[in-house]
Amino acid sequence: MKFLTGLLVAATAAHAATLGDVCTSKYIKSVLPDSQTIESLIINPSSITASAVYNASIPDDPFYPAATISFCNVTFAYAHPGKNDQVLLNFWFPTSEDFKNRWFSTGGGGLAINSGDNYLPGGLMYGGVSGRTDGGFGSLDTKLGDVLVQGNGSINYDALYMFGYKGIHEMTVIGKAMTKSFYGMMQGNDTQKLYSYYQGCSEGGREGFSQVQRYAEDWDGAVIAAPAIRFSQQQVNHLVAGVVEQSMGYVPPPCELEKIVNLTITACDKLDGRADGVVARTDLCQLRFDVESTIGAQYSCPASRSMDGSILPAQSGRVSSKGAAVAREIMRGLHTTDGRLAYMPYQHSATFDDAQATYNATTGKWEAPVISYGGEYVTRFLQNQDLDTLPSLDGITYDTLVQWMQEGWQRYEGSLQTTWPDLTPFQAAGGKVIHIHGEVDPSIPASTSTHYHEAVREIMYPDMSFEKSTEALNEWNRLFLIPGGAHCGPSTSQPNGGWPQTTIRTMIDWVENGAKPERLNTTVLAGENKGEESELCAWPLRPLWKKGVLECVFDQKSYETWVYQFDAFKLPVY
Numbered sequence: 191m192k193f194l195t196g197l198l199v200a201a202t203a204a205h206a207a208t209l210g211d212v213c214t215s216k217y218i219k220s221v222l223p224d225s226q227t228i229e230s231l232i233i234n235p236s237s238i239t240a241s242a243v244y245n246a247s248i249p250d251d252p253f254y255p256a257a258t259i260s261f262c263n264v265t266f267a268y269a270h271p272g273k274n275d276q277v278l279l280n281f282w283f284p285t286s287e288d289f290k291n292r293w294f295s296t297g298g299g300g301l302a303i304n305s306g307d308n309y310l311p312g313g314l315m316y317g318g319v320s321g322r323t324d325g326g327f328g329s330l331d332t333k334l335g336d337v338l339v340q341g342n343g344s345i346n347y348d349a350l351y352m353f354g355y356k357g358i359h360e361m362t363v364i365g366k367a368m369t370k371s372f373y374g375m376m377q378g379n380d381t382q383k384l385y386s387y388y389q390g391c392s393e394g395g396r397e398g399f400s401q402v403q404r405y406a407e408d409w410d411g412a413v414i415a416a417p418a419i420r421f422s423q424q425q426v427n428h429l430v431a432g433v434v435e436q437s438m439g440y441v442p443p444p445c446e447l448e449k450i451v452n453l454t455i456t457a458c459d460k461l462d463g464r465a466d467g468v469v470a471r472t473d474l475c476q477l478r479f480d481v482e483s484t485i486g487a488q489y490s491c492p493a494s495r496s497m498d499g500s501i502l503p504a505q506s507g508r509v510s511s512k513g514a515a516v517a518r519e520i521m522r523g524l525h526t527t528d529g530r531l532a533y534m535p536y537q538h539s540a541t542f543d544d545a546q547a548t549y550n551a552t553t554g555k556w557e558a559p560v561i562s563y564g565g566e567y568v569t570r571f572l573q574n575q576d577l578d579t580l581p582s583l584d585g586i587t588y589d590t591l592v593q594w595m596q597e598g599w600q601r602y603e604g605s606l607q608t609t610w611p612d613l614t615p616f617q618a619a620g621g622k623v624i625h626i627h628g629e630v631d632p633s634i635p636a637s638t639s640t641h642y643h644e645a646v647r648e649i650m651y652p653d654m655s656f657e658k659s660t661e662a663l664n665e666w667n668r669l670f671l672i673p674g675g676a677h678c679g680p681s682t683s684q685p686n687g688g689w690p691q692t693t694i695r696t697m698i699d700w701v702e703n704g705a706k707p708e709r710l711n712t713t714v715l716a717g718e719n720k721g722e723e724s725e726l727c728a729w730p731l732r733p734l735w736k737k738g739v740l741e742c743v744f745d746q747k748s749y750e751t752w753v754y755q756f757d758a759f760k761l762p763v764y
């Protein structure tokens with residue numbers, strides 16, 4: 191490939207033109223890639239919409255800083271050959287002066303394949319064309335759950351596989367081809383290098399790994415956050431806390447669990463060498479903290495409104511031995527009734543979101559919750575019923591949960607599970623991964639990421655020592671846990687934990703300038719220390735503050751708290 195920038199600037203319309211000139215459906219039509227370059231997908235030219243957006247003010251986000259951006263907002267649909275279907279794409283094209291030869295695919299969250307407009311600015315502000323897809327679900331706002339069950343008992347496999355991995359791939363193939371023609375990057379058979387990036391969190395993180403595991407040629411770099419990989423275990427895991435409460439016959443008021451979290455933070459804060467309200471060493475916390483120590487502590491919370499709008503009454507009392515026992519069992523992770531481990535728990539000091547009781551105003555009692563991610567997974571994905579969630583946890587035991595995990599794992603191994611551990615093709619093609627995860631994520635345990643990262647290391651470098659294989663993996667695939675970080679953003683209970691807001695820029699610098707990030711920069715995004723900067727250590731190193739200076743250390747005992755053998759399953763869990 192030759193770099194023909196000078197020639198191209200002179201020769202192409204896009205480089206000379208203003209946003210207004212090119213942001214028309216006529217121009218977009220003229221730069222549509224032909225079907226051969228996009229795997230025979232068929233773009234419908236009459237579906238194109240294009241409108242220029244000037245000086246849009248974008249607020250601070252955990253994944254990018256505030257910015258003012260201008261772009262051409264384009265939507266259009268394509269179909270799969272032989273199918274009378276329609277997949278809608280939405281691309282944002284920067285002005286030709288701002289364009290820096292970059293393409294960005296973005297992913298979704300929950301059962302949504304895109305995150306609305308949320309992640310599109312993150313690539314655009316760095317001179318990239320950003321894209322999202324509707325997966326063919328009917329609109330950019332339609333979720334997989336809305337279309338998965340076609341009639342009770344029947345699954346929409348097209349939608350399933352689009353969500354699983356195909357949707358993001360197809361968007362990327364079309365997006366890269368169109369970006370090249372939009373900015374006139376092609377000249378005969380020579381094209382300028384177009385750098386290709388991925389960014390997503392949660393389900394979007396899973397989509398990121400779905401790509402890294404399959405499409406080595408698509409990507410130069412992927413910023414993958416809190417990925418919802420091991421999909422079946424991950425979804426069913428949301429039901430564990432409720433089943434613990436039900437099985438142990440005690441449903442703690444939310445305030446009691448909040449008090450336990452606060453006391454855990456207080457007890458473990460300084461184990462990392464810095465008293466800042468952040469438990470940067472949840473591993474040391476796990477080794478040293480005993481939840482029994484919270485028994486008897488007084489708690490009190492005012493009446494409030496829950497997420498679903500219902501009124502939660504004021505609560506006060508003392509942490510009970512039953513409350514502490516429920517917390518302890520939840521923090522142990524799911525086990526079968528005969529004691530075999532099936533899944534990992536959240537880290538110590540994470541809020542107990544899955545355990546949040548619902549209040550029954552008729553009986554005046556707290557009831558164990560049916561967390562809808564878990565409930566919907568069972569009704570739609572396993573039972574294939576068109577029901578939003580399970581009606582209750584009645585009759586559901588630990589063994590039921592383990593069985594559901596296993597059943598979904600087998601059924602969706604090739605579409606949703608997303609734990610293929612051999613990333614050799616991606617690595618060999620020069621691909622880079624920055625993988626981040628909030629250490630006290632209350633929705634996807636941080637150890638789900640460390641476990642997969644270690645599985646990749648062991649599968650790819652089976653003959654190397656721990657040190658050598660870690661080094662080899664870290665050359666191109668780096669994992670950073672974010673102390674105090676919650677799910678896809680900072681936590682409110684540990685607000686001084688900084689968040690790596692400029693990770694996309696760091697990835698660009700790694701891919702395009704070879705600057706491997708030894709550590710990641712973080713910024714405190716809210717609270718009284720807002721703006722304070724710090725750094726993250728790359729796994730398996732862990733933070734330890736000595737006289738106010740951050741050191742990244744390794745200690746075996748802490749490391750071992752992150753290592754799990756899931757003996758509830760006969761097959762290896764990657």
Ligand SMILES: *[C@@H]1O[C@H](CO)[C@@H](O)[C@H](O)[C@H]1NC(C)=O
Pocket residue numbers: 244245
């Ligand atoms: C966008 O902002 C720039 C810089 O402030 C200004 O020159 C330009 O006129 C603005 N464009 C529009 C369409 O408002």
Ligand SMILES: *[C@@H]1O[C@H](CO)[C@@H](O)[C@H](O)[C@H]1NC(C)=O
Pocket residue numbers: 239243263264265307
């Ligand atoms: C982009 O265009 C689509 C389709 O017209 C529209 O729904 C969306 O709101 C637009 N986004 C912005 C930021 O203008």
Ligand SMILES: *[C@@H]1O[C@H](CO)[C@@H](O)[C@H](O)[C@H]1NC(C)=O
Pocket residue numbers: 341342575576577
């Ligand atoms: C699917 O089954 C559920 C109960 O399992 C029922 O409420 C619903 O009406 C059924 N839907 C259809 C389309 O048959």
Ligand SMILES: *[C@@H]1O[C@H](CO)[C@@H](O)[C@H](O)[C@H]1NC(C)=O
Pocket residue numbers: 378379
């Ligand atoms: C472009 O590539 C094609 C296929 O490899 C080849 O047939 C053609 O001669 C090339 N054209 C130029 C101008 O190099």
Ligand SMILES: *[C@@H]1O[C@H](CO)[C@@H](O)[C@H](O)[C@H]1NC(C)=O
Pocket residue numbers: 445446448449452489490491683
């Ligand atoms: C937990 O700590 C937070 C922050 O200090 C506080 O707002 C909250 O009231 C505390 N909760 C309980 C139950 O003490």
Ligand SMILES: *[C@@H]1O[C@H](CO)[C@@H](O)[C@H](O)[C@H]1NC(C)=O
Pocket residue numbers: 550551552553
């Ligand atoms: C509250 O409890 C009563 C009695 O057990 C039950 O019939 C009712 O369905 C419950 N209400 C809700 C909203 O769960």
Ligand SMILES: *[C@@H]1O[C@H](CO)[C@@H](O)[C@H](O)[C@H]1NC(C)=O
Pocket residue numbers: 692695696699707711723
């Ligand atoms: C991290 O922050 C330091 C200090 O502000 C800065 O010099 C450095 O360039 C930043 N690194 C990255 C990759 O952004």
Ligand SMILES: [Ca+2]
Pocket residue numbers: 458459460461462463464465466467468469470
């Ligand atoms: Ca601390």
